Amino acid sequence: MALENPPGSAFLLAAVGSHAAARFAERVADLDLTPPQVGLLGLIAASPGQSQQAVAQLLGMPPSRLVGLVDALADRGLVERRRNRTDRRLHALHITDEGTEMLARVGKVGREHDAALCRSLDAAERETLRALLSRIAADQGLRPGIHPGYRGV
Amino acid sequence: MALENPPGSAFLLAAVGSHAAARFAERVADLDLTPPQVGLLGLIAASPGQSQQAVAQLLGMPPSRLVGLVDALADRGLVERRRNRTDRRLHALHITDEGTEMLARVGKVGREHDAALCRSLDAAERETLRALLSRIAADQGLRPGIHPGYRGV
DNA sequence: TATTGTTATACTCTATAACTATA
DNA sequence: TATAGTTATAGAGTATAACAATA
Numbered sequence: 001m002a003l004e005n006p007p008g009s010a011f012l013l014a015a016v017g018s019h020a021a022a023r024f025a026e027r028v029a030d031l032d033l034t035p036p037q038v039g040l041l042g043l044i045a046a047s048p049g050q051s052q053q054a055v056a057q058l059l060g061m062p063p064s065r066l067v068g069l070v071d072a073l074a075d076r077g078l079v080e081r082r083r084n085r086t087d088r089r090l091h092a093l094h095i096t097d098e099g100t101e102m103l104a105r106v107g108k109v110g111r112e113h114d115a116a117l118c119r120s121l122d123a124a125e126r127e128t129l130r131a132l133l134s135r136i137a138a139d140q141g142l143r144p145g146i147h148p149g150y151r152g153v
Numbered sequence: 154m155a156l157e158n159p160p161g162s163a164f165l166l167a168a169v170g171s172h173a174a175a176r177f178a179e180r181v182a183d184l185d186l187t188p189p190q191v192g193l194l195g196l197i198a199a200s201p202g203q204s205q206q207a208v209a210q211l212l213g214m215p216p217s218r219l220v221g222l223v224d225a226l227a228d229r230g231l232v233e234r235r236r237n238r239t240d241r242r243l244h245a246l247h248i249t250d251e252g253t254e255m256l257a258r259v260g261k262v263g264r265e266h267d268a269a270l271c272r273s274l275d276a277a278e279r280e281t282l283r284a285l286l287s288r289i290a291a292d293q294g295l296r297p298g299i300h301p302g303y304r305g306v
Numbered sequence: 307t308a309t310t311g312t313t314a315t316a317c318t319c320t321a322t323a324a325c326t327a328t329a
Numbered sequence: 330t331a332t333a334g335t336t337a338t339a340g341a342g343t344a345t346a347a348c349a350a351t352a
Binding site for chain 2: 333
Binding site: 051052053063064066067081087088089090091 | 309310311312
């Protein structure tokens with residue numbers, strides 16, 4: 001009870017989505033990762049070799065912010081910067097073998113998270129939910145796989 | 154393309170929910186309100202006369218944080234603190250007439266927001282989405298009408 | 307002069323803890 | 330001494346702008 005009875009879909013979406021993001025953050029914290037780091041790791045794996053500028057643009061964040069995120073992943077050997085030989089200003093981002101292993105663990109955590117969040121729905125209902133959310137996401141211009149808050153995966 | 158193909162419901166929920174929260178924040182900014190202020194205003198309207206401690210507990214935030222939120226609403230005459238006569242330490246929170254008017258405007262904004270977010274779904278689909286989200290919210294222990302991030306309405 | 311990545315700075319939001327006034 | 334509310338302080342997280350290296 002707050003603004004409306006019953007609450008609209010948008011409020012429910014924001015509330016459940018916030019809850020989902022918080023629970024996911026807890027899970028990946030066990031891997032010593034933050035949601036933005038997970039998002040970056042996944043993007044580098046999916047589109048390797050891109051410059052920090054390009055990745056920052058894809059994630060919708062200023063390049064300066066990417067520096068710290070890449071540093072954290074590179075310090076742990078999960079990604080690496082490779083200098084472009086013809087233009088030494090560019091740092092191409094690549095995932096390492098350790099990074100790939102970590103991403104597999106993240107995937108497992110994500111599936112567990114998904115199962116826990118949707119445990120009250122049966123298989124058909126989960127598929128219905130996913131289809132409806134995908135429609136909204138596409139209509140609202142959200143890029144597949146990219147979290148608009150960059151804090152979630 | 155990031156972690157999974159296709160993305161799980163949890164990721165979609167977090168992404169679409171974050172988008173919904175951001176768009177709502179933009180809309181209420183036109184009323185010079187932040188989402189936490191809206192959530193507090195709605196709670197005071199729904200449960201008037203409670204102490205700041207009680208409201209803070211309901212919203213899941215420390216009482217110290219409530220001070221600034223109440224100040225902002227009280228300075229604009231939307232809510233008021235009424236001192237308890239028998240125990241002068243207590244400040245009962247009440248909404249004013251201006252606050253009630255403002256809440257009506259917030260409700261209108263919320264319905265517009267809802268319509269814009271779900272414009273790609275027909276009426277039956279919206280109802281299906283709302284039912285599925287309500288089930289998840291109840292199962293996950295979310296209190297109806299209370300945003301777990303306190304930033305949303 | 308323009309661009310990539312980096313660093314410096316400042317701002318916002320939040321929580322924890324110290325403080326006051328009442329009891 | 331205990332509690333409600335407040336204030337002070339500090340810590341994340343973020344964006345903007347200045348900077349160094351390279352083109």
